[in-house]
Amino acid sequence: MKIGLIGLGKMGMNLALNMQENGHHPVGTDLSATNLTTAKTNGLATATDLTNLLAQLPTPRTIWLMIPAGAPTAHVIDQLATTLQAGDVVLDGGNSFYKDSIAHAKILAAQGIHFLDVGTSGGQAGARHQGNFMIGGNPAVFKTVEPLFKAISAPDGYLYTGPVGSGHYLKMVHNGIEYGMMASIGEGFDVLQHSPYNYDNAAVAKVWNNGSVIRSWLMGLAEDAFNDDANLDTIKGVMHSSGEGRWTLDTALDQQVATPVIAMALMMRYRSLSDDTFTGKVVAALRNEFGGHAVDPK
8 A cells, every 4th residue: 555644753664664575665754854864764665745645645545644633733634634545544743632632523524535543552663563543434435444444453462443533532541551561660669779689670670571470561561661871860750741631531521420540640740840750750851751741851
């Protein structure tokens, strides 16, 4: 499949390489000249702008968005609504708010353009090899692009979730769970840090990740982070958030569903903006390990 990819940042670039390595043919574009140069260096086909991108794709065209949620995605959706043709397909892999995705689908549907919302997980490593995807939209349209997901996903690593919005809704809840899991790991290491014992954090993470009940990819990433910086002395315990945890909490409140762990994890991220904690250091390090998210140097 030849597919247009808008957004060649840390996720989009890896996703394009994943597609190319698995028999598909991405053509990427990005506002950053540096990203375009890097893509060319990696052997990827590129386009200078949207018009040039569309000219390189067969009809019906398939476009994958890998850009930040919110205003950037809304702007590109408006552009595509006036430049694509009926029968073309747009996939939003940027983890937008599910209500925004429903609205974007309506804008495109008015022009006969199909839309799939694609919740994307696995961080940069997943984008590059064996990703994880949650896809909402018209089931017949999903079938036309399913070979792409089979090629770039981990075994059993993609799921058609139902109508438009359901993919990003599922990813939203996934990220709420992620908030709680990372907060728990961070708090545990904070208790160890204040204990009367001199624990080797990397060794603890390693033993916990081999046979214990709490073994996980996140625990493996904690080991990696501690191997790089035994007590995370070089970074601040500031836990930034991209907003998806708050979406989960807001939605739970709307539905009167109790989510105290997710709520407290979100509150602790806000707290970290004004105070430096070891919990914050661990979560900040984990976010940097799996997603390349920025950390604040000490």
